[in-house]
Amino acid sequence: MATTFPTTPLELLDDPEALTAFWQIYDRNFDRIADHLMKVLSNHAEFASLIDALPPDQMLEQRTAGRERLRAAVVDGHWSQYWNYLHDEGVTYARSGLGFSSWFAAVTAFREPFIEAALDELDITSDMFRRVVLASQAFTDTAMATLGSAYLDEKQRVIEEQQDALRELATPILSLRESLLILPLVGVVDSERARQITDDLLHAVTRDRARVVVVDITGVPAVDSMVANHLIQTTDAARMMGATIVVSGISTENAQTLVRIGVDPNRLNTIADLRGAIEWANQLLDT
């Protein structure tokens, strides 16, 4: 999945001189700013445990690497490297359960000491001070946007994973006796799921040599024309293969809806309840 990094705040800045000055002030006051950051985050509910878990030599290593990475970005122009790294970190932290809003605490903890350092070095009334503050804001805004996009990407990935899992859960095809399968449908059936169900059902017919499949739709809240058409298609395809499909569990409401939308009842084998459908199936098989 391609992600375009929102570098717009930084691109909109268009003030390389101020950006360089921002970097220089940060670099000159690096330890002071980093120490403050560490102190604040150690007292932060969510960051504290992450920091405690990090051995000091690794922490130092990360600090140094981060510093070098930013230098390479500002001075040598390796910005995509910087944002890529931040994006990946974001994904890792999202997975670890760190809330996105916690990052605002980190940004504040950076801004405070940085502004102080800038005040030490520059005259507050000077134009350069104003420009440096704007540059630092563009930087932190872009960082937050990158982290945000990382969190969204991760959430999206989890959602897709769960959807796949749901789809697999959703169509258990059960063997009741030889030549008889039951497929209890539960929940909302969208067209992707309907297509999947048809596929699974027909392949099960071949695999299990089933001559009758009872599809129970008691658990499907709303049967619309899309679902009805899929059931009809599946019934036709199964008949062509030499198997019969019986649909059970159509509620009065659903039946009325189907008639209203013009579904021909002769295109489906239907029966109100599951028990009736199984009895019917048994009779058919035992003939």
Added chain:
Amino acid sequence: MPVPILKQGDVLIVSLQSELADDELERLSSKLSDRVGSDRVTGVVIDVAALDVMDSYATRMFRTMAQVTQLRGATTVMVGIQPDVAVAMVQMGLDLEGAMTALDLEDGLDVLRRDHERSGV
């Protein structure tokens, strides 16, 4: 390459291993009809499990085959239509129109036996 037609009891069995061209289908139909007479069988099983695709011509041909053999005194059952083929046929609106189908060879023979018993011949 002619398609082999096997005899098992009162039934002729044809197992298609690959798609047949239109003229080959026609020849098969004639041959089956001839054999129904010469071998005096009451049933025909056409196994299409190896086919990935069945177009409108093939569908019409099989329907015709079933009707012709019927007139010659035998019931035809088509077996082994694959799920994807069945779905494609339904979507294209192709219909076997009452020609009998069954899951596989065993099922097909079973269907023919019951049909034969029912007809009391």
